[in-house]
Amino acid sequence: MVAxxxxxxxPRLALVALAFIxxxxxxMPDGLLGVGWPSLRADFALPLDALGGLLAAGVxxxxxxxxxxxxxxxxxxxxxxxxxxxxxxxxxxxxxxLVPLWWMVVALGVVAGLGAGAIDAGLNTYxxxxxxxxxxxxxxxxxxxxxxSGPLLMTAGLALWQSWRVGYWTVGVFQLVLAVGFFLTLSxxxxxxxxxxxxxxxxxxxxxxxxxxxxxxVWVSVALFVLYVGAETALGVWAYTLLTEARGxxxxxxxxxxxxxxxxxxxxxxxxxxxxxxxxxxxxxxxGLIGALGGSALLLWNLAPIVNVLAIGLIGLAIAPIxxxxxxxxxARVGDQFAAHTIGMQMAATGVGMALxxxxxxxxxxxxxLELIPLxxxxxxxxxxxxxxxxxxxxxxxx
Numbered sequence: 001m002v003a004x005x006x007x008x009x010x011p012r013l014a015l016v017a018l019a020f021i022x023x024x025x026x027x028m029p030d031g032l033l034g035v036g037w038p039s040l041r042a043d044f045a046l047p048l049d050a051l052g053g054l055l056a057a058g059v060x061x062x063x064x065x066x067x068x069x070x071x072x073x074x075x076x077x078x079x080x081x082x083x084x085x086x087x088x089x090x091x092x093x094x095x096x097x098l099v100p101l102w103w104m105v106v107a108l109g110v111v112a113g114l115g116a117g118a119i120d121a122g123l124n125t126y127x128x129x130x131x132x133x134x135x136x137x138x139x140x141x142x143x144x145x146x147x148x149s150g151p152l153l154m155t156a157g158l159a160l161w162q163s164w165r166v167g168y169w170t171v172g173v174f175q176l177v178l179a180v181g182f183f184l185t186l187s188x189x190x191x192x193x194x195x196x197x198x199x200x201x202x203x204x205x206x207x208x209x210x211x212x213x214x215x216x217x218v219w220v221s222v223a224l225f226v227l228y229v230g231a232e233t234a235l236g237v238w239a240y241t242l243l244t245e246a247r248g249x250x251x252x253x254x255x256x257x258x259x260x261x262x263x264x265x266x267x268x269x270x271x272x273x274x275x276x277x278x279x280x281x282x283x284x285x286x287x288g289l290i291g292a293l294g295g296s297a298l299l300l301w302n303l304a305p306i307v308n309v310l311a312i313g314l315i316g317l318a319i320a321p322i323x324x325x326x327x328x329x330x331x332a333r334v335g336d337q338f339a340a341h342t343i344g345m346q347m348a349a350t351g352v353g354m355a356l357x358x359x360x361x362x363x364x365x366x367x368x369x370l371e372l373i374p375l376x377x378x379x380x381x382x383x384x385x386x387x388x389x390x391x392x393x394x395x396x397x398x399x
Contacts (some may be wrong), residue, residue, distance in 0.1 A: 014188050019123050020142040022082055025178045026119055027143035028171045031150015031262055034237045035255045036164040044102045048366040052359030057106045061113025062351035069121040069344045079189035081122050083182035088115030090175030097165040121347035124327055133328040137273035140324040144266030148259055155255030212341040217334045217394045221342055222349045224326055227384040229350040230357025231377055232319055237358045238373045239312055246370035257309050261316040268320025281329035284321040289385045291318025296381055300374035333395045
C-alpha cells in the first residue's frame with residue numbers, strides 16, 4: 001500500500017487521500033467533548049463552566065502552533081509536521097483517560113492543541129496553495145466525517161461501558177496509527193503538485209509579516225474565523241447539554257441528535273464541493289449565513305422536540321460550506337501577497353473563537369439559563385454576517 005502511494009503514477013491522488021485522512025483524524029477529538037462533558041465533569045466533580053479551562057488550554061496550544069506554521073513547515077516539512085502532530089494529539093487524548101486530577105487534563109489540553117493547530121493550519125495552507133475550492137470543501141468534509149463519528153463513539157462508550165474514557169481511547173489510538181502512516185509516507189510531501197499556467201503559489205510570496213499586520217482587511221478576515229468557529233463549536237459543545245438538561249430529551253437520543261448536527265454538516269460540505277466552482281465562495285458564505293440565522297431562530301423558538309432536531313440539523317447543513325469557502329476566498333479578500341500570512345493568522349484565530357465563544361456562552365448559561373445558548377448563537381451569526389459584508393466592501397475598495 002505504501003509502495004502504491006509513493007509511486008509516481010499517483011502522487012496527486014495520494015496527497016489528497018492523506019490530507020483527507022488527516023482531517024478525519026483532526027475532527028474526531030472535537031466531536032467527543034460535547035457528549036462526554038456531562039460524564040467527565042461528574043467524574044472530576046466540576047461545575048458546568050469548568051469546560052472553559054480545558055478549551056482555553058487547547059486554544060493556547062492550537063494558536064501557538066497555528067501562528068508559527070510557516071516556521072514549522074520550513075523546518076520539518078509537511079509530512080513530518082503531520083506525523084508529529086498526530087503523535088502529540090494521540091498521546092494527549094490517551095493521557096486524558098489516565099490522569100487522576102483535572103489540572104492534568106487541562107495541561108494535556110495544551111499538548112492536544114499544539115498537535116491540532118499544526119495539522120490544521122499546515123494542511124489548509126498546503127491545499128489553498130496547491131489545489132482548488134472544490135478540494136478545499138471536500139477536505140473539510142473529511143473533518144466533518146471525523147467530528148460526526150466523535151459523538152457516536154462517545155455515545156456508544158457511555159451506553160455500552162458507562163465510560164467517557166472509551167471514546168478517548170479509540171480516538172487516541174487512531175491518532176497514533178495516523179502518525180505511523182505519515183512517517184511511512186514522508187517522501188510524498190516532497191513532491192509538490194504543479195501550478196497551471198506557471199502562476200505563483202500563495203506560499204511563493206515573501207511578504208513581510210509586519211506589512212500584513214498593517215492591513216485592515218487582514219484583521220477583518222481574521223475576525224471572521226473567530227466568530228464562525230466559535231459559533232460552530234458552541235452548538236457542537238452545548239447541544240447535548242441543552243437538550244438533556246433544559247429540554248428533557250433522553251441522553252441516547254440527544255447524543256444521536258448531536259451527531260446529526262455534524263452529519264448534516266458533513267453532507268453539506270460534500271454537496272458544496274460539487275457546486276463550489278460554479279457557485280463561488282461568496283454565494284456559499286452568504287447562503288450559509290442566512291440558513292444559520294434561520295436555524296438559530298428556530299432553535300430559540302423551541303416549538304417542539306422535533307423542531308429542535310430539525311433546527312440543529314438545519315444549522316449544521318447551512319454552515320457546512322462557510323469555513324472552506326472563507327478559506328478559499330482569503331486571497332480575494334486580502335490580496336495574493338498577504339494570503340499566506342492571513343491563512344496562518346486565521347487558523348490561529350479559530351482557536352481563539354473555539355475557546356472564547358463556547359466558554360462565554362457556557363458562563364452565561366450557568367449563571368442565567370441554558371436557554372441562552374440558542375440566543376447566543378443567533379447573535380454571533382448576526383455579527384458574523386455584518387463582518388463578512390464589511391470584509392467584502394474592503395476587498396472591493398482595494399480593487
